[in-house]
Amino acid sequence: MQPRVVILDYGSGNLRSAQRAVERAGADVEVTADPHAAMEADGLLVPGVGAFAACMAGLRSVHGHQVIGKRLAGGRPVLGICVGMQVLFDRGVEHGVATEGCGEWPGTVERLQAPVIPHMGWNTVDAPGGSRLFAGVGPEERFYFVHSYGVLDWTLEATSEHIAAPRVTWSTHGRPFVAAVENGPLWATQFHPEKSGDAGAKVLANWVASL
Template sequence: MASPSVVVLDYGSGNLRSAERAVERAGAAVTLTSDLDLAMDADGLVVPGVGAFAACMAGLRSVRGERAIGRRLAGGRPVLGICVGMQILFERGIEHGVETEGCGEWPGVVERLQAPIVPHMGWNTVEVPDGSRLFAGIEDERFYFVHSYGVRDWTLVTNDRTPDSHQPRVTWAETGAAPGEGDRFVAAVENGPLCATQFHPEKSGDAGAELLRNWVTSL
């Protein structure tokens, strides 16, 4: 059986090679490209991202990446966002008083974390919802974060008629050494074909590798 094909979208954001290698190790045949047709045709699309929200959105638009994301999701085709690649999936981001429009796949705003120490950097546990496929077998593991901004409020409303497979499953994490000491934020989302993580699975050791395998085997 052939390995699933995955495109890691090259839109000028950093950390592309490590994401490419990690997804390859998870069992996919990976292409690193900005080609829109290849991004559309692959079994899965990975949207990485590091740095500022506005810069990532500018880079994404320069290769029409937001169109590839939107068209894939309209056809029920899987997309995985990582770090700022997750943040840009939301409606907007606010950094240093500057508001930037995101892809708008989910409602919500990316804003500075309200924590005593920022950036939030290092290994942290996450609160995984029941029924998660992305975190199957690794619900109690730690993952590697490095970010100063995040989504602090999940606002997407669904109704009882939404199929269970498309009900969003939101994983949370919290800055600080103990519960209640820091700021709570969205650590990952599973929403039908669209998944995303605020942490870096490619830097999260065995747990991150298993998460990527879970995603690749779902393609």
């Protein structure tokens, strides 16, 4: 049977292209704001386009932050994409205004430090050894980014010899920023895999296969 994936509809765009891409990756996909469906699915995909504060407001309006927390507490897979990754961190700062995020990871989403903003277009990533998300993806492959903000510092390490440190993938625009994270059932990408051709399709297929 195909794994069932819910793409959480909380008012953030780009839902249909994500749906088509995840369906091509081998999943049965539903786009909905229904928290029960989001809880029961094999995988939950949290998209995100636009401002951090607006996405958090939309997420809270459908209790998405609670659904994410409950799924992760039960070891149920979640994938965040673009701002859907950013909202998983403690907070976002835009134009000097701080907005509380979901708090699943420590860290602050802040403006990129680069001569040209936004970071728009194709870029390579530096994935760590043992990455399941990037399995079968060569280091020369490029992914599609479009963002002005990101996470520039990563502080979460292994908490004990029994709990591994998250696998963090980096990219560079001006200075390094977090491009993807694999942390138990919680995976996320700053780039748009659904817009990243064959390399993005492989990343999504890897996530679907993990379900």
